Amino acid sequence: xxxxxxxxxxxxxxxxxxxxxxxxxxxxxxxxxxxxxxxxxxxxxxxxxxxxxxxxxxxxxxxxxxxxxxxxxxxxxxxxxxxxxxxxxxxxxxxxxxxxxxxxxxxxxxxxxxxxxxxxxxxxxxxxxxxxxxxxxxxxxxxxxxxxxxxxxxxxxxxxxxxxxxxxxxxxxxxxxxxxxxxxxxxxxxxxxxxxxxxxxxxxxxxxxxxxxxxxxxxxxxxxxxxxxxxxxxxxxxxxxxxxxxxxxxxxxxxxxxxxxxxxxxxxxxxxxxxxxxxxxxxxxxxxxxxxxxxxxxxxxxxxxxxxxxxxxxxxxxxxxxxxxxxxxxxxxxxxxxxxxx
Ligand SMILES: [Zn+2]
Numbered sequence: 001x002x003x004x005x006x007x008x009x010x011x012x013x014x015x016x017x018x019x020x021x022x023x024x025x026x027x028x029x030x031x032x033x034x035x036x037x038x039x040x041x042x043x044x045x046x047x048x049x050x051x052x053x054x055x056x057x058x059x060x061x062x063x064x065x066x067x068x069x070x071x072x073x074x075x076x077x078x079x080x081x082x083x084x085x086x087x088x089x090x091x092x093x094x095x096x097x098x099x100x101x102x103x104x105x106x107x108x109x110x111x112x113x114x115x116x117x118x119x120x121x122x123x124x125x126x127x128x129x130x131x132x133x134x135x136x137x138x139x140x141x142x143x144x145x146x147x148x149x150x151x152x153x154x155x156x157x158x159x160x161x162x163x164x165x166x167x168x169x170x171x172x173x174x175x176x177x178x179x180x181x182x183x184x185x186x187x188x189x190x191x192x193x194x195x196x197x198x199x200x201x202x203x204x205x206x207x208x209x210x211x212x213x214x215x216x217x218x219x220x221x222x223x224x225x226x227x228x229x230x231x232x233x234x235x236x237x238x239x240x241x242x243x244x245x246x247x248x249x250x251x252x253x254x255x256x257x258x259x260x261x262x263x264x265x266x267x268x269x270x271x272x273x274x275x276x277x278x279x280x281x282x283x284x285x286x287x288x289x290x291x292x293x294x295x296x297x298x299x300x301x302x303x304x305x306x307x308x309x310x311x312x313x314x315x316x317x318x319x320x321x322x323x324x325x326x327x328x329x330x331x332x333x334x335x336x337x338x339x340x341x342x
Contacts, residue, residue, distance in 0.1 A: 086295060090319040093328065095336060097316070103329025104147070104242075104268040105337045106210060107286045110256065112332050113204035115177060116211065124211055125149065127173050134160040135168040138217065144173035145211035148266045152214060155234065155241035165230050167219035175208035198258045207246060212266040225262040238264055239272035244282065251281035268327075270301045270308045271339070286331050294319050294338075307342040 101114055108114040127142040132153040156168060175183075181203035188196035200206075207213035216225035216234075227235035227245070235245055243266050249259040267275065267282070275285045289312040292299040299310040313319065314335040318328060325341040 087319065089322055091322050093318045093320050095316045095318050095328075095330075099316075100330035100334075100336065101332050103327070103331075103337070104212065104266065105271055105286070105329040106212075106332035107282050108205065108207045108210055108332060109283070110202050110205035113202075114209050114332060115204060116174070116209050124174055127170060131170070132157050134166075135170060135216075136219070138169050138171040142170060142173040143211070144214070147268075148173070148212050148214065151241045151243065151266060152264075155238060155243065158237070158241075159234055162233065163230075164233055165218070165220065168225065168231075168234075169217045169219050170214050171217040171224075172208060172215035173213070174211040175206060177203050177209065180204070180206045180208065199260075201257065207263070207265050213246070214264055215260075216262045216264065224260075227261045235261070239276040240269075242266050242268045242272045244272050244275050246282065248281070251284075254281050254283050268339075270303045270306075270310075273303055274299075274301055286333060289331075289337055290314075300342075309340040309342055311338050312336070313338065 098117065101117070102120075106114065123145060124143040125146050126140075127144045127149055128137050128140050130144070130146065130149045130153075131137060134153070134156040152170070156164075159168075160166065180201065184196055184200045184202055187200045201208075208215075217223070218225050218231065225231060225234070238245065243264045245261070246263050246265040247255050247257045247260040252258055265282070271285070274280075275282065278285075278288070280288060289299070289310065292311045294311045294313050296311075301308050301310065312331075312335055318336045318338065320326060320328060320338060321340055327339045329337045329339070331337055
């Protein structure tokens, strides 16, 4: 039965073939003509698509189709589109080894020593003449950089305004190399060299050489500022004013300096925020920024309405934006930190 059925089918096909060769030939010819005509117009297009796809990095099949859609935009360019120039919008600033010691984010420690540039000494101002009335100064001769005292004023004014104590006193600002040497020697003579090494930076290794550090004191307690009780506000909010608490107990293994609840260092916003957010000490932060080189992903951070973009550059050739607001700071180790206001 099956065979008869098959035979019948076969026969039918045979019979049809016998009647249709001309028709099939005609159809084939028509189809061929249509294809030829069509491909004449298309060939140019598909060649462009390929050229485009080849130049847009390693785009996959999906992207090739997209390029096909964009072929009209590219059709006027006889040369294939180029990859985006990473230097577009940037220019290179050639810095010096001395520049690496300049800026708000410099790391200063016994390992990465520092000397205040002589040429910049005229920038130092007298704290007493520039401070607000929210705090006092132990000396009439304390020198400091204007940027530090300006933000110290803001911080301690706000501290007082929210009900803070009135007895905060600045007992140290900028120090010369010789002064630090004397401080270290006196401490070593009194408490032993090991104690001095733990609590007093060696000459050249003190942040006080930078003009960005202050030591606070509490007159009411007759002791260094401890950041507890009503004073805790300052410790908790200092990063909002660009300051960090530089030496904590937790980070002593990294900083190699014992905890100093009174020593505040100005690094600027947004760096102070990022440091606090990540529970970094300055050493860790400087290392962390190496993850954001110019030719890699940049670090972005927003404070209030202001967005910042930050990247690190090793060496002296520093790409900076051609326009807009930005700062370049040496890290006092091996490179520079660029901070762009977006
Ligand atoms: Zn200090």
